[in-house]
Amino acid sequence: MPNPDIQIRQLEEKAKQIRRLIVQMLAKAGSGHPGGSLSAADLITALYFSVMRIKPLEPHWPERDRFHLSKGHCCPLWYAVLAEAGYFPIEKLWTLRQLGSILQGHPDRRTPGVEVASGSLGQGLSIAVGMCLVGKVDKKEYRVYCLMGDGETQEGNIWEAAMAASHFKCDNLCAILDYNGFQIDGKVKDIMNIEPVIDKWRAFGWNTIEIEGHNMGQILSAYDQAKEVKGKPSIIIAHTIKGKGVSFMENVVDFHGRAPTKEEAEKALQELQ
Amino acid sequence: MELLYQRDIYGKTLVELGKQNSEIIVLDADLSGSTRTNLFAREFPERFFNIGVAEQNMMALAAGIASCGKTVFVSTFAIFASGRAWDQVRNTVAYNNFNIKIVASHAGLTVGQDGSSHQALEDIALMRVIPNMNIVVPCDGPQTADVIKAVTLAKGPFYVRLGRPKFVTIGNKGEFKLGKAQVLTEGNDVSIAVCGFMVNEALIAAKNLLQKGVKARVINVHTIKPLDREVILDAAKTTKGIVVCEEHSVIGGLASAIDEVVAENFPVRVTRLGVKNRYGQSGEPAELLKEYNLTSTDIEKAALAVIS
Numbered sequence: 243m244p245n246p247d248i249q250i251r252q253l254e255e256k257a258k259q260i261r262r263l264i265v266q267m268l269a270k271a272g273s274g275h276p277g278g279s280l281s282a283a284d285l286i287t288a289l290y291f292s293v294m295r296i297k298p299l300e301p302h303w304p305e306r307d308r309f310h311l312s313k314g315h316c317c318p319l320w321y322a323v324l325a326e327a328g329y330f331p332i333e334k335l336w337t338l339r340q341l342g343s344i345l346q347g348h349p350d351r352r353t354p355g356v357e358v359a360s361g362s363l364g365q366g367l368s369i370a371v372g373m374c375l376v377g378k379v380d381k382k383e384y385r386v387y388c389l390m391g392d393g394e395t396q397e398g399n400i401w402e403a404a405m406a407a408s409h410f411k412c413d414n415l416c417a418i419l420d421y422n423g424f425q426i427d428g429k430v431k432d433i434m435n436i437e438p439v440i441d442k443w444r445a446f447g448w449n450t451i452e453i454e455g456h457n458m459g460q461i462l463s464a465y466d467q468a469k470e471v472k473g474k475p476s477i478i479i480a481h482t483i484k485g486k487g488v489s490f491m492e493n494v495v496d497f498h499g500r501a502p503t504k505e506e507a508e509k510a511l512q513e514l515q
Numbered sequence: 516m517e518l519l520y521q522r523d524i525y526g527k528t529l530v531e532l533g534k535q536n537s538e539i540i541v542l543d544a545d546l547s548g549s550t551r552t553n554l555f556a557r558e559f560p561e562r563f564f565n566i567g568v569a570e571q572n573m574m575a576l577a578a579g580i581a582s583c584g585k586t587v588f589v590s591t592f593a594i595f596a597s598g599r600a601w602d603q604v605r606n607t608v609a610y611n612n613f614n615i616k617i618v619a620s621h622a623g624l625t626v627g628q629d630g631s632s633h634q635a636l637e638d639i640a641l642m643r644v645i646p647n648m649n650i651v652v653p654c655d656g657p658q659t660a661d662v663i664k665a666v667t668l669a670k671g672p673f674y675v676r677l678g679r680p681k682f683v684t685i686g687n688k689g690e691f692k693l694g695k696a697q698v699l700t701e702g703n704d705v706s707i708a709v710c711g712f713m714v715n716e717a718l719i720a721a722k723n724l725l726q727k728g729v730k731a732r733v734i735n736v737h738t739i740k741p742l743d744r745e746v747i748l749d750a751a752k753t754t755k756g757i758v759v760c761e762e763h764s765v766i767g768g769l770a771s772a773i774d775e776v777v778a779e780n781f782p783v784r785v786t787r788l789g790v791k792n793r794y795g796q797s798g799e800p801a802e803l804l805k806e807y808n809l810t811s812t813d814i815e816k817a818a819l820a821v822i823s
Contacts, residue, residue: 369578376585
C-alpha cells in the first residue's frame, strides 16, 4: 500500500500538470471551455491515476472500468488526462479543434479512450446506465463513472436516467456532479435553480456523497465509499470552483466558453507552477 | 390471402435470433405489448429492459449498451422513436455508428383511430437526413423476418419501419437483399415505386392497369437508405415516368429520395402520392387512405396521367 499522504501529494501534482495542459491546449486552439475543465480536474485526475482499473495501451480491454464525460464541452480536461495516462502522445493535444484532429471540439470515438461521443448535454447518464446494465448481464466486475455538469442537470433526460439507474439497482455506477455553480449564461441558481440537489438525488433512490471537490483526500474516500454501497447507484456531489487554479478565471463566467489569450495563458501557467 | 401483423413476426424473429445470439439486447419504452418485444422479454428476461415512458433515455442508454459490443434492438412507436428522441438518435446512436436497430412500429396513417399525435408521417425524412443511418420498410410479414435477420448481421444503425394493421403477404418477391429493390411486376409503360403497406395497393393498381392495356412496373423499394439507384434509374430510363406512393409526407420520404436520384441523373416525371403537408387524423385505416389519396385507385389514376 502506498503511503496515503504521498499518494495524495502525487495526485495533486498530477492535477496541476493536467491544469497546465488544459490552459496550453486551449490557448493554442483559440477556443474551448476552460472553466468547467479546471473545476473538474481534481475529480478526473483521481479517477484515471488512482481509482479506475484501466490499461491505456489496451483501451478496449473488456474488464476496464468505464468513464463517460457527459458534459462534453469540458473535453480539454479529458484529453489532457488521457494523454497524460498514455492513451495517445501528448503532442496530439496541440491539435485540439483542428481540421482532421483526433481531438474534436466535443469528444468522439476517434480519440483513444473515448467510449461514446458527447456534446449534446443530458445524455451521458443514460449512456453510463447502458454500460452498467451490460456489466450486470455479462457479470463483469467493472465500474462506470460519469461526470455531469450542474447546469446540465436541467436536462430532463438526466432525470429519466437517474430514475432508470435506481430502478435497475446500478450499484456499479458512480456519477459525479461538478457543482461549480455556473453555466454559460450566469449563476445556476439564477438561470434555473437545481437546488435542493441532495434531496433530488436521494428522492430518486441514489446514495449521495457530498464533498469539497478540490480536496484530494475527500475525493478518494468518496470513490471508495461509492464502491461499498450495494443495491443503488451513487453520486458524488462535488462542490467546486469554476476555473479553479487560475486566479483570474475562478468564478468568472466569461471563462465558461472562452479560451485564454496568449498573455492570459502565460500568466495562468505561472500560477500553476 | 395471408394477412399478418409485421409486429408479431418481429417479436417471433427476435426470439429466434435471441436463441442463436446471446449478444442481442432488447429495449422498449412501455409499448412491448404493441411492438411485440414482449415475446423476447418472456424468453430472455435478463436481456430485455423496459425503460418506461422515456424514449430519450432509451436511445442514449442503447448507445451505452452498444459501446460494450452488443447488438441492441430498440422499439417503440415510430412517432416517438423518430421525433421524441431525434437528438439522441443523431448524436449518440448514429454518430457513434453503433449496432443499434431501431424497430419502430405503428408508422403512417394506418395507425387509424389514435389519430394525428400517433401517426408518424415524417419519420423517414427525419432518419434519412442522419449520416450512417440506414432505413428499411418491409412490405409484409415474411419480409419483416428477412429484414430483422439482415439488420442483425449488418453493421451500424438501422431504422426499420413497421405498421400497425395486418399486412397482405406479397407473393413472388424473390430473394430479399438489403439495398436491393424488388421488381414485382414487369412493364415498360410506367413505374410505380412503393414501400410498406402501399406495395399491395400498387399491385392491385397494376392489375387494373393491365386490364386497360397498361403495363406497370411495380418496385418494392424496401430499403430507402441506401437507395437502389440502379433500379430507380432503370425505371427512369425505360418507362415513361415514376409514380411514388408512400404512407408518409411527400416531403423528405421515399418520393424525395427518388426525386433526388432522378433529378440529378435522368430527369423524368415523378408523381408523388403521399401526405401533402398535412397532419393525420382519426379514422379507420381504409377511410384514411382514401381521404389522403393513397389507394390503388389513386395510384392507377396517377399512372394513367403519366402515360397520357
